[in-house]
Amino acid sequence: MNTIKKYVFYCIINVRHAHSWKAHDVAMASVVKREKMASVSEMYDVGWEEMRDKLRKWREDNCRNSEQIVDVGEELISEHASKLGDDIWIIYEQVMIAALDCSRDDLALTCLQELRKQFPDSHRVKRLSGMRLEALERYDEANKHYDAILQDDPTNTAARKRKISILKAQGKGTEAIRELNEYLEQFVGDQEAWHELSELYINEHDYGKAAFCLEELMMTNPHNHLYCEQYAEVKYTQGGLENLELSRKYFAQALRLNNRNMRALFGLYMVSTSVRSMSQSVQQTG
Amino acid sequence: IKMASSFWKGVVGVGLFALAHAAFSAAQHRSYMRLTEKENETLPVDIVLQTLLSFVMTCYGIVHIAGEFKDMDASSELKNKTFDTLRNHPSFYLFNHRGRVLFRSPEEEPSSVRNQQALPNPIRLRKLEHLH
Numbered sequence: 001m002n003t004i005k006k007y008v009f010y011c012i013i014n015v016r017h018a019h020s021w022k023a024h025d026v027a028m029a030s031v032v033k034r035e036k037m038a039s040v041s042e043m044y045d046v047g048w049e050e051m052r053d054k055l056r057k058w059r060e061d062n063c064r065n066s067e068q069i070v071d072v073g074e075e076l077i078s079e080h081a082s083k084l085g086d087d088i089w090i091i092y093e094q095v096m097i098a099a100l101d102c103s104r105d106d107l108a109l110t111c112l113q114e115l116r117k118q119f120p121d122s123h124r125v126k127r128l129s130g131m132r133l134e135a136l137e138r139y140d141e142a143n144k145h146y147d148a149i150l151q152d153d154p155t156n157t158a159a160r161k162r163k164i165s166i167l168k169a170q171g172k173g174t175e176a177i178r179e180l181n182e183y184l185e186q187f188v189g190d191q192e193a194w195h196e197l198s199e200l201y202i203n204e205h206d207y208g209k210a211a212f213c214l215e216e217l218m219m220t221n222p223h224n225h226l227y228c229e230q231y232a233e234v235k236y237t238q239g240g241l242e243n244l245e246l247s248r249k250y251f252a253q254a255l256r257l258n259n260r261n262m263r264a265l266f267g268l269y270m271v272s273t274s275v276r277s278m279s280q281s282v283q284q285t286g
Numbered sequence: 287i288k289m290a291s292s293f294w295k296g297v298v299g300v301g302l303f304a305l306a307h308a309a310f311s312a313a314q315h316r317s318y319m320r321l322t323e324k325e326n327e328t329l330p331v332d333i334v335l336q337t338l339l340s341f342v343m344t345c346y347g348i349v350h351i352a353g354e355f356k357d358m359d360a361s362s363e364l365k366n367k368t369f370d371t372l373r374n375h376p377s378f379y380l381f382n383h384r385g386r387v388l389f390r391s392p393e394e395e396p397s398s399v400r401n402q403q404a405l406p407n408p409i410r411l412r413k414l415e416h417l418h
Binding site: 061062063064066067097100101102103104131134135137157158161162164165168169192193195196199223224225226230257258260 | 360361364365367368369370371372373374375376377378379380381382383385386387389390
């Protein structure tokens, strides 16, 4: 009986002890969580080749899952650097950009320094150091960096695009649009820039010009159902009977290209009901 | 899959070797015909059979090594693409988003807590005042 009492007393003491440490535990837990999750390969049971292939897939698909990229990439760089060979440089670039997204400035700086050591005079590396300055919100220094690149090489598209991004980050939407228009006059085939311009116009609520940009994209990519669908959405937003008719046609086209596009299906339904109610009201008044 | 692909590579290798062997024997047969002046005799059946069989085997093996076939339809490879990835323009990435604060490491949390307490009248406290 005595031993049982002692045992119960011992448990109670421990529970009380645990309560008083609760706040501290919560703070520690996040640190411990980090240490426990340190090894991606252990958690998901994958080898270094699979991690490298995953990174390549994310790179090609333009995925922006920065937290995952940082976890996987950091482990690849720190533990399997020798096995990667020449792939490591592009992985450094990918991990650096993801690290800037995740506020891991230490990791970004290490990657940048490695790249600088290997490619001392490269414009691409200078652009990356400019991006790092942008992430730290030192926009004037970043601008000077890009101007230096452009003086060296006036046709460098990457530096011009970064300058436009700086304008966007500072909230100067109209200037960014003007610069991007000038850029597109010279480099007409840049699909990414056209899509970016359409997004900027949508932010400024200038749907007519956004539709024009999407038309350019649709012309060069006739088989891409997503551009059709986005164009139809912009036309629907513009409103007015003609635009709604056009929107319905393009939703239907998007569905023809890909019958699994749920958004286009829903859009088709919405537009059809709007057109019907609009034409009904026109009939009643006219 | 890796083991299977080395099997099919073996198949392709054997097929090519058999093809080369058949070609060599056909050449030998031709020179034999020329020596014995019987130029009207056709190639023996076994050489012809070996050529055809090794050709079929090589083709079959290559098809297995070549990887996944894609549909002829230009739009089909986009069927699984979504706006999540299409909207990302790597050359135009911005970094002044909430990820800069959200993903900050836990050691920096105390400073943000202090900032919160420094705010004059956080919204949730104002709501509670209304209730009273």
